[in-house]
Amino acid sequence: MQSFSLELYPLSGQIHIALYTNVKNSADLKKRLLSHDQELKYAFIDAKVVLDKFQLLVAVNNAVHYEMYSKLKTHNVHSEIVYNLSPTTNISESLRRFGISDSTSEIIVVKVGGNNVEVKSHLNTLIDGEESSLDVFSRFADRSCIKKYYKISNNINDHEEILNIIIGSLAIKNVN
């Protein structure tokens, strides 16, 4: 797990990001999310749609920003993170594509606020899987899937350039 702080919103506390692999209970986690289980104050993201840590941080920054101005489009800041990873404004599609499905085995978890030791131990009780180093998560990225979701043409293959287009599309998502 790694922790970051948002320069613009220091009062929101630390942002914790963790990667879990070989997760076996994602169907159960999804069911609990859908029933608004208050214990799950986390964003659960399918690791295959995340190319870079910066992409996550940009989505988190957007979500925290809208929470601060009470302009959330979804129920809470954590679902807003998943929604903000998507370039479209279709909420159910965004959550379906970027959130976890019943069969997701690699999950990225993001938590806004809280103490990192507590977050870590709580996550370990919630998730039936192995915690892995964040450095490896781009290994799980599914490029063709990412290109499809972000509408990136097939002749762009450079990692940085794909990332740049993703970041841009997230940044202007709510500017319409």
Place this chain on the structure above:
Amino acid sequence: MIDNGVLIKQGAEARIYIAPFLTRKAIVKERFSKSYRHPILDKKLTARRVTQEARCLYKCRRSGLDTPVVYFVDTENSTIYMEYVEGKTVKDILQEQSDDDEETSRLKNEEIANNIGIALANMHAADVIHGDLTTSNLLCRDLTGSLVVIDFGLSYVSILPEDKAVDLYVLERTFTSTHPNSETMFAPILEIYTKKYKDSGPVISKLEEVRLRGRKRSMVG
């Protein structure tokens, strides 16, 4: 005011800071309110310009033009966070050239003109009008040498050859007025532009008209 940002430039419309942003270094452009405007109008204008700038930056980036990547748009505070581009402006490059011998500077100019022509062709093909094309708004990226177009503060989307022609004319004037020895550079820029932009025909013929009358359209009749 931007926390832990360093003010690097102050213009008539906005202040530019350098500030850290989520593990990267960013340029922060904050538009401020104008006290001489009616508050409601001021708010509307500022908000529209911020969104317009962000959208044009992204549109250009998507169409293959090298522009700063937009990181975050804060409409509440009329601020755009974008990529910090390490590089030199074309203006500085041209002005520093006096140290080089003639042959090196000729080659350098040729390459810059080529890059500018391609960039403008891409931009106009995407129907983005920059609105303030000067040599200080064109950078050469240190790392790759790629030409970066910056400051889309006055940019908008238009398909009219007239608007594109005025865009080119503004750049031509910059060359003739601020770079006395480089006015020959504009001809090759136009040449590349014409070659790379398939709908450049009407723009070039409009440019002739614009040259005769200046940037502003005649209001007579």
